[in-house]
Amino acid sequence: MLVAVDAAVRLVAASVLLYSAGQKLVAPSAIRQTIRALRMPAPHFLAAAVCVVEFAAAILLLAAPRLWLTAVIVVALGLSFAVAALIAQIHGDSVRCSCLGRKSQSDLGWRQYALLPVWSAVGWVAHSGTSDRFVGPLWVSVSAVGLSVIIVVFQLLPLGFRSWSYLKVLESQWASSGSSSRS
Amino acid sequence: MGFLWVVVAILSIIMVICVLALVDQYQTLELIRATLKLEDNPSPIPFADDGSIRPSLVGLPPELDEEPHLAVLFLSVSCTTCRSIAEGLRRQDWQYVWIVLQQARSEEEGRLWLDGMKVPISRATVDTDESIAQAIGIDTVPSVVLYRSGEAFLAQTLPSFRQLQPLLTPRKTITPMPVAKEGTIRL
Numbered sequence: 001m002l003v004a005v006d007a008a009v010r011l012v013a014a015s016v017l018l019y020s021a022g023q024k025l026v027a028p029s030a031i032r033q034t035i036r037a038l039r040m041p042a043p044h045f046l047a048a049a050v051c052v053v054e055f056a057a058a059i060l061l062l063a064a065p066r067l068w069l070t071a072v073i074v075v076a077l078g079l080s081f082a083v084a085a086l087i088a089q090i091h092g093d094s095v096r097c098s099c100l101g102r103k104s105q106s107d108l109g110w111r112q113y114a115l116l117p118v119w120s121a122v123g124w125v126a127h128s129g130t131s132d133r134f135v136g137p138l139w140v141s142v143s144a145v146g147l148s149v150i151i152v153v154f155q156l157l158p159l160g161f162r163s164w165s166y167l168k169v170l171e172s173q174w175a176s177s178g179s180s181s182r183s
Numbered sequence: 184m185g186f187l188w189v190v191v192a193i194l195s196i197i198m199v200i201c202v203l204a205l206v207d208q209y210q211t212l213e214l215i216r217a218t219l220k221l222e223d224n225p226s227p228i229p230f231a232d233d234g235s236i237r238p239s240l241v242g243l244p245p246e247l248d249e250e251p252h253l254a255v256l257f258l259s260v261s262c263t264t265c266r267s268i269a270e271g272l273r274r275q276d277w278q279y280v281w282i283v284l285q286q287a288r289s290e291e292e293g294r295l296w297l298d299g300m301k302v303p304i305s306r307a308t309v310d311t312d313e314s315i316a317q318a319i320g321i322d323t324v325p326s327v328v329l330y331r332s333g334e335a336f337l338a339q340t341l342p343s344f345r346q347l348q349p350l351l352t353p354r355k356t357i358t359p360m361p362v363a364k365e366g367t368i369r370l
Contacts, residue, residue, distance in 0.1 A: 018196070022203040103210070137185070137192035144195030148202045156202060159209035166216070169223050169343040
């Protein structure tokens with residue numbers, strides 16, 4: 001049972017971090033804007049750093065969860081998010097989180113404070129586990145493939161369908177205007 | 184073997200990034216369409232729901248008052264979207280459709296247009312003086328007014344045939360989405 005809980009916690013946390021890091025990689029402008037809004041220096045460098053650290057944390061949670069480094073990185077990430085929320089509050093600004101990409105509409109605030117103990121718990125669960133089951137690069141692949149399937153089903157397919165139906169409308173209008181010019 | 188799993192893990196992560204990049208591209212396309220106002224969303228048209236725009240009262244055949252479901256389409260001879268809507272109707276049952284043709288200079292010109300679009304003359308009215316459109320309060324084409332037993336219950340613009348399809352049968356009738364006016368022209 002504990003092995004299952006350990007595996008589930010690490011898989012879910014790693015998937016969230018993988019998704020978050022991937023979003024920051026493909027659309028970095030959102031996280032750069034957040035860093036600029038927090039009035040922090042070198043937004044390009046910090047955005048890249050957050051992205052790399054999230055990727056590293058996701059991979060380490062599944063490939064080497066018992067290392068101290070893994071727990072430290074996970075807790076440090078949670079702490080950095082909470083500090084970002086604190087900085088936003090000190091400045092009295094409403095700063096968009098961009099935690100999960102540019103579609104994240106929520107502002108930095110209580111959610112980051114509430115998630116600090118959650119990230120700490122993830123770090124503790126990963127470090128205190130003793131079993132070698134569900135550990136290794138295989139599980140990085142499982143997490144990444146599972147995440148890809150979820151993204152395809154819940155994001156890519158609806159977007160693709162909307163785009164396809166829009167193009168069908170255009171196609172019918174082009175065909176229609178073509179027939180009118182011939183007549 | 185372990186090395187191979189590392190390669191598989193790296194490839195899986197690259198796959199996640201590629202899928203996310205594709206999602207981002209589609210989202211950007213949607214954003215561009217929304218910014219340029221290119222979406223084919225219908226917009227509602229205000230109408231009198233006090234029974235004063237029954238088909239027989241606005242100049243349409245009185246028997247239309249008895250139709251359990253009727254889509255009165257306002258199309259124009261000079262609009263491309265109207266043409267694509269008329270072409271889309273060729274594959275449909277005309278039982279619930281009536282066309283009011285606008286902007287024709289003469290009855291003859293209107294009939295020629297309807298004939299070219301293969302619209303049955305028995306299911307259309309050429310509104311040369313725009314009296315029907317004015318009586319209902321329609322100033323945009325293409326647009327549609329839905330009737331249930333002579334009572335109007337929905338009026339909206341029709342930026343594409345796609346938006347008309349669900350309105351053609353009584354079962355699929357839906358409420359309009361209150362958004363843009365793209366794909367329509369003002370009379």
